Amino acid sequence: MSELRFLTAGESHGPCLTAILEGLPAGLALDIEAINRDLARRQQGYGRGGRMKIEKDKAEILSGVRFGETLGGPITLRVVNRDFANWTDRMAAFGAPSGEPVTAARPGHADLTGCKKYARSDIRDILERSSARETTMRVAVGALCKEFLRSLGIDVVSHVTKIGGVAVNPDHIDVMSIGRTESELNCCDAEAEERMKARIREAMAAGDTLGGTFEVIVRGVPVGLGAHIQWDRRLDARLAGAMMSIQAIKGVEIGAGFRYADQPGSVMHDEMYIEGTHVYRRTNNAGGLEGGMTNGEPVVVRAVMKPIPTLMQPLHSIDIASKKPVLACKERSDACAVSAASVVGEAMTAFVIAQAIVEKFGGDAMVDVRTALSAYNERVEKDW
Numbered sequence: 091m092s093e094l095r096f097l098t099a100g101e102s103h104g105p106c107l108t109a110i111l112e113g114l115p116a117g118l119a120l121d122i123e124a125i126n127r128d129l130a131r132r133q134q135g136y137g138r139g140g141r142m143k144i145e146k147d148k149a150e151i152l153s154g155v156r157f158g159e160t161l162g163g164p165i166t167l168r169v170v171n172r173d174f175a176n177w178t179d180r181m182a183a184f185g186a187p188s189g190e191p192v193t194a195a196r197p198g199h200a201d202l203t204g205c206k207k208y209a210r211s212d213i214r215d216i217l218e219r220s221s222a223r224e225t226t227m228r229v230a231v232g233a234l235c236k237e238f239l240r241s242l243g244i245d246v247v248s249h250v251t252k253i254g255g256v257a258v259n260p261d262h263i264d265v266m267s268i269g270r271t272e273s274e275l276n277c278c279d280a281e282a283e284e285r286m287k288a289r290i291r292e293a294m295a296a297g298d299t300l301g302g303t304f305e306v307i308v309r310g311v312p313v314g315l316g317a318h319i320q321w322d323r324r325l326d327a328r329l330a331g332a333m334m335s336i337q338a339i340k341g342v343e344i345g346a347g348f349r350y351a352d353q354p355g356s357v358m359h360d361e362m363y364i365e366g367t368h369v370y371r372r373t374n375n376a377g378g379l380e381g382g383m384t385n386g387e388p389v390v391v392r393a394v395m396k397p398i399p400t401l402m403q404p405l406h407s408i409d410i411a412s413k414k415p416v417l418a419c420k421e422r423s424d425a426c427a428v429s430a431a432s433v434v435g436e437a438m439t440a441f442v443i444a445q446a447i448v449e450k451f452g453g454d455a456m457v458d459v460r461t462a463l464s465a466y467n468e469r470v471e472k473d474w
């Protein structure tokens with residue numbers, strides 16, 4: 091059975107983060123620099139906190155790759171936490187507890203519920219794993235999935251579309267520039283980006299935080315990934331679940347998404363046209379997905395990130411030790427991380443698409459995946 095799956099491990103201030111990705115076919119040429127480029131993109135972004143000045147995320151591959159090619163076995167990835175040097179006593183695996191426990195819960199975090207559920211009296215025992223530091227490994231895994239997809243002619247890109255109410259102007263976006271911009275906020279509208287930065291500066295000056303939206307686009311996807319036949323095989327559901335699994339993501343839409351509520355079917359559905367045996371559409375409100383399957387148009391997934399929950403002007407909360415009202419703790423924190431989240435969204439989308447490819451075309455050897463995909467593409471284009 092071919093199945094692509096991964097797990098991540100590691101605490102935010104522990105010695106390192108790791109991931110095991112299993113199921114990539116053997117014979118895929120990998121470039122470690124492609125992983126490191128995506129890790130650097132995730133660290134970028136106006137409004138990020140002091141931690142990003144400490145970390146310089148670089149991936150090491152500890153298994154599953156030899157002479158730059160996958161072997162078909164589990165791939166172990168590791169990224170060292172440079173900040174661990176400042177936390178060695180407080181994060182020791184063994185020995186006596188060191189440092190003051192964190193007891194002031196932060197609204198919008200796993201702090202309170204995590205301590206109740208796991209019977210912990212130090213919020214650090216929860217926040218170390220709930221922290222979005224973990225997304226480093228998702229991006230490393232996603233970068234490998236992107237290389238796999240790229241080798242099959244599929245590319246996954248993302249861009250930020252709104253921050254703190256400042257939206258990009260769709261007329262300012264050159265679709266081909268998406269994913270190719272060097273912008274600090276991963277935004278393709280330079281004028282909107284300046285206003286987003288100004289909004290972030292205002293929020294930081296007020297001790298406040300901001301959220302926003304981003305869009306992930308997959309081009310070159312074959313027709314028929316996912317299936318209509320069972321709820322858990324519908325690719326739109328799997329993409330939405332993967333996106334919602336990212337810390338601070340509160341909503342996902344596919345294609346026109348919530349705009350479907352505004353207009354009748356005659357306006358919203360993508361009409362079909364044919365030339366020979368080639369079917370095409372002039373619009374893509376469906377975001378490339380019909381009946382839980384890709385229809386050959388670009389897959390378009392959008393997500394909204396809530397404002398960062400740790401505020402420098404702390405919110406009212408409770409102390410888990412005294413059970414009394416208290417102001418939430420104010421740890422060093424990002425003020426806005428929508429651009430980082432967009433890179434994570436890209437990674438999670440790449441994983442889901444790569445998983446669907448492996449399910450459909452096999453996961454043992456690249457040569458077999460390529461042969462199966464090209465035979466299938468030819469059939470669904472000409473002989474249906």
Ligand SMILES: Cc1cc2nc3c(=O)[nH]c(=O)nc-3n(C[C@H](O)[C@H](O)[C@H](O)COP(=O)(O)O)c2cc1C
Nearest residue numbers: 198199200220222337338399400423424427430431
């Ligand atoms: C890339 C990224 C960076 C984040 N940085 C911070 C941060 O610096 N401070 C913070 O309080 N939350 C940050 N968050 C959000 C929290 O991790 C998240 O809100 C929290 O774990 C609770 O999970 P939930 O929002 O999904 O319910 C970040 C999220 C992402 C995706």
Ligand SMILES: C=C(O[C@@H]1CC(C(=O)O)=C[C@@H](OP(=O)(O)O)[C@H]1O)C(=O)O
Nearest residue numbers: 139141220221222223226421422423424
């Ligand atoms: C470390 C990262 O993000 C962290 C995510 C995060 C949170 O609560 O999610 C809180 C902050 O952690 P720290 O207190 O160590 O500064 C962020 O810096 C990262 O993105 O690599």
